[in-house]
Amino acid sequence: MRRRILSAQKVTELIDRLAEEIGRRNQDRKDLALVGIKRRGVPLAKRLAARLGNCPVGAIDITLYRDDLQLVAEAPIVRGSEIGFDITGKTLVLVDDVIFTGRTVRAALSELLDYGRPREIQLAVLVDRGHRELPIQPDFVGRRIETRRDDLVDIYLQETDGRDEVVLTRR
Amino acid sequence: MSRLRHLLGIAELSREEILKILETAQKFREVLDRPIPVVPALRGKTIALLFFEPSTRTATSFNLAASRLSAQCVNFAVALSSVKKGETLLDTARNIEAMRVDGLVIRHAFAGAAHFLAQRLKAFVVNAGDGCHEHPTQALLDAFTLREHFGTLEGKRVLIVGDIAHSRVARSNILCFNKLGAKVAVCGPATLLPPYVEELGCEVFYRLDRILYEVDVVSMLRVQAERIGASLFPSLREYRQLYGLTRERLAKLDPKVVITHPGPVNWGVELDYDVSDLPQTLIMNQVKNGVAVRMAVLFLLAGGQEGAE
Numbered sequence: 089m090r091r092r093i094l095s096a097q098k099v100t101e102l103i104d105r106l107a108e109e110i111g112r113r114n115q116d117r118k119d120l121a122l123v124g125i126k127r128r129g130v131p132l133a134k135r136l137a138a139r140l141g142n143c144p145v146g147a148i149d150i151t152l153y154r155d156d157l158q159l160v161a162e163a164p165i166v167r168g169s170e171i172g173f174d175i176t177g178k179t180l181v182l183v184d185d186v187i188f189t190g191r192t193v194r195a196a197l198s199e200l201l202d203y204g205r206p207r208e209i210q211l212a213v214l215v216d217r218g219h220r221e222l223p224i225q226p227d228f229v230g231r232r233i234e235t236r237r238d239d240l241v242d243i244y245l246q247e248t249d250g251r252d253e254v255v256l257t258r259r
Numbered sequence: 260m261s262r263l264r265h266l267l268g269i270a271e272l273s274r275e276e277i278l279k280i281l282e283t284a285q286k287f288r289e290v291l292d293r294p295i296p297v298v299p300a301l302r303g304k305t306i307a308l309l310f311f312e313p314s315t316r317t318a319t320s321f322n323l324a325a326s327r328l329s330a331q332c333v334n335f336a337v338a339l340s341s342v343k344k345g346e347t348l349l350d351t352a353r354n355i356e357a358m359r360v361d362g363l364v365i366r367h368a369f370a371g372a373a374h375f376l377a378q379r380l381k382a383f384v385v386n387a388g389d390g391c392h393e394h395p396t397q398a399l400l401d402a403f404t405l406r407e408h409f410g411t412l413e414g415k416r417v418l419i420v421g422d423i424a425h426s427r428v429a430r431s432n433i434l435c436f437n438k439l440g441a442k443v444a445v446c447g448p449a450t451l452l453p454p455y456v457e458e459l460g461c462e463v464f465y466r467l468d469r470i471l472y473e474v475d476v477v478s479m480l481r482v483q484a485e486r487i488g489a490s491l492f493p494s495l496r497e498y499r500q501l502y503g504l505t506r507e508r509l510a511k512l513d514p515k516v517v518i519t520h521p522g523p524v525n526w527g528v529e530l531d532y533d534v535s536d537l538p539q540t541l542i543m544n545q546v547k548n549g550v551a552v553r554m555a556v557l558f559l560l561a562g563g564q565e566g567a568e
Contacts, residue, residue, distance in 0.1 A: 152290070152298035152328075152558075162262050163562030168286035202295040 093233060093241075094254035099214070102230035103132070106212055107139035109228050110181055119178045119207070123148050125196050126167050129184035131247035132214060136183060146171035148182075153195035169199065176204035181228075185243040187213040190224035215254060217241050263559050265377045265384045268393035269434040277438055281403050284548070284555035290327065291551055301330035304561045307355045309335045309365045310387070311342070311372075316522055316546060317387050317396070321364050324553035330561065333360070348372060349379060356382050361561055365389075383560040391425050397521050398431035400552040402439055404545045405476060408517055413440035418470055419461075420446045420502055421480030421529055424453040428521045429480060433459045444470055447480075447502060450491040467502050472511065478519045479504055479529045495528050506531045517541050 094102070114120050120140070124133030126149040137145045149167040157164075182196055193211060200209065212228035217235045233256065235241060240257040244250075263276060272280075290298055306325045310318050318334070325332035335355065342351060352363060363380065365373050366387040373386035388394040405412055417436050423429045423445050436443050443461040445452065446469075457463050464470045471477065482498060492498050499505065504518065509531065518530075518540045526532045534540050 149286075152300040157300060157562055158303065160562075163559045166283050166286040166558070168289055170289070198299070202293060202297070204294055 089258040091256050091258075092253060093256050094215075094231065096252035099230075099245075099252040099254065102214060103135050104139065106214070106228050106230055107136050110136065110210070110212060111140055113210070113227075114179060114181075117179045120181070121146065121173060121175065121178045122181050122183055123171065123175075123196075123200065125150060125182065125184040125192060126169075128243055128245055128248055129182075131245050132185060133181075133183040134247075136181075136212070144173045146173065146175075148196055148199055150192055150195035150199060153199045155191060155195065171203055174204055175200065175206045178206050180206045180209045181212050182209055183212050185213065185245070186215045186217055186241055187211075187224075187226055187229075188217050188219055188241075190220045190222035193224050194222050214243065215241060265373075265386075266395055266556050266560065267373050267377055267384065267386045269395050269398050269431045269438070270393065272395070272438070274438045277399070277402070277435065280399055280552070280555050280559060281406060283559060284399075284403055284552045287327075287551040287554040287558070288548065290554070291547075297327050297329060299329045300558055301325070301328040301561050304328075304330040304361045305333065305359060306330050306362045306364060306557065306561070307333045307335055307360045308387075309337070309352065309355070309363055309367075311337050311348075311365075311367045312388065314366060314387070316549065317366065317394075320546070320549040321385075321387065321396075321553050321557075323550050324557055327550065328554055328557060330361075330557065349376070352376050352380060356380050362557065385556060385560065388427055390427065391430070392427050393431045393434075394427040394521075395431050395435075396549070396553055396556060397428050398435035399556070400545055400549040401432055401478070401519060401521070402435050403548045403552050404519065404541050405517070406439075407544070407548065408541060409475070411440070412436060415441045415476060416444070416474040417441050417476040417478060418444045418446060418464075418474040419478045419480065420467060420504075422451040422483055423447050423456055423480070424451050425483050426480050430459065432478065433461050437461075441476075444474065446470055448492050448498075467508070471508060472513075474516065476517050476519065477504060477512075479524075481521065481523060482525055482528050495525075499528050503528060504530050504534060506533050509533060509537075514539055519545060522546065 121144045122133040122137050123146040124130035130147045133145050148169045151166050210227040213226045214230040216229045216232045219237050242255045244253040322332050362383040364385045364387050370390035370392035372389045373384050377384040419429050433443050437460040445461050446464040520542050
């Protein structure tokens with residue numbers, strides 16, 4: 089069963105609201121920077137940055153920091169990270185499309201700390217679908233969705249998929 | 260593309276597999292420029308280096324590549340080992356594997372040594388040079404370095420100069436450059452060109468000045484004194500005059516032409532020292548990129564587990 093959870097218009101509204109909240113919490117921060125988690129966290133980070141005005145955006149690929157590399161059959165594709173600024177002392181907002189088990193965010197935090205020592209890291213996600221396996225919670229959430237563990241939540245974004253939409257598939 | 264099990268030679272790789280290794284290496288190049296140039300990708304893996312022949316670059320480069328992926332690396336020092344007591348290659352390798360080693364990187368004077376072990380061990384095997392046969396990671400890092408410089412090897416004219424007969428680097432390079440669409444030529448004294456070398460897919464020249472000024476890349480090989488038993492050319496001085504990239508030839512060479520050498524260089528024989536500081540000399544880039552390429556190879560071979568989902 090496939091069900092559309094968020095329309096294109098709703099996605100835009102949520103991003104507007106996320107940007108507003110991030111901006112409010114970091115009003116006096118001149119050193120704000122966004123880091124999107126590949127792949128769909130990156131276009132989201134860019135859209136947030138456009139609304140926040142003038143803050144650098146990096147992209148992080150967590151493949152080499154995954155905790156299940158020993159469990160997969162084949163070495164996964166390494167997409168590479170691109171963080172073109174020094175993160176030490178900065179206030180970073182880590183951005184991803186969905187938070188689920190929290191393992192991706194754990195990997196991203198480990199990787200970021202190898203790049204430098206930011207003053208603070210906050211977490212923003214478009215969708216929180218629950219079922220955390222690690223004690224990690226986002227600071228900014230677009231929408232919380234009730235899901236079963238084996239549901240699929242697919243995020244489609246204009247930049248990567250040609251349209252904005254969030255779809256839940258129940259198996 | 261099936262999963263890569265071993266890296267034995269360029270001959271066994273498809274163009275797609277070569278490109279996959281090079282593209283993965285590109286991502287590792289960025290890792291090497293990070294403040295902490297280490298990633299946890301191969302935590303818990305152990306890699307043994309078995310070098311039965313001397314090496315500076317290759318052994319160090321593999322060692323660093325393993326370390327930067329957080330794998331543990333053991334160096335098997337042949338000079339201090341039971342090989343001196345007559346232990347066979349297979350027994351040596353089996354004993355090391357029994358100590359829970361995931362992969363072996365081997366350099367050996369016998370062609371086919373890596374293939375031999377790959378058929379008999381569960382661990383993955385990387386050929387770091389087998390006799391006069393192949394040295395695949397050198398070819399991959401050369402291809403990486405040239406792609407970094409030119410963007411592509413498609414249609415580029417590459418000249419390999421020197422002792423082609425005893426050179427595993429030349430053999431791997433000819434195969435690799437061909438698979439990536441370059442046009443390869445070789446040049447050297449007839450005594451150092453193997454018969455039927457053109458079957459590998461290259462043009463053959465006996466006089467350097469005939470071809471030198473028509474290529475995009477000049478890849479100079481080391482005169483390997485240790486492999487040349489009988490005298491195959493009259494003197495080093497004559498070799499330099501006929502086949503060396505001398506100051507005089509350099510002066511006539513277009514600065515857009517890039518110069519590579521797998522090292523170690525015999526300065527004053529195949530290369531005049533003037534070459535070392537030129538911007539078109541890519542020797543140090545080759546060394547730097549070697550670590551990234553070997554990280555990619557180790558990651559692709561050791562990452563993931565056979566039989567998993």
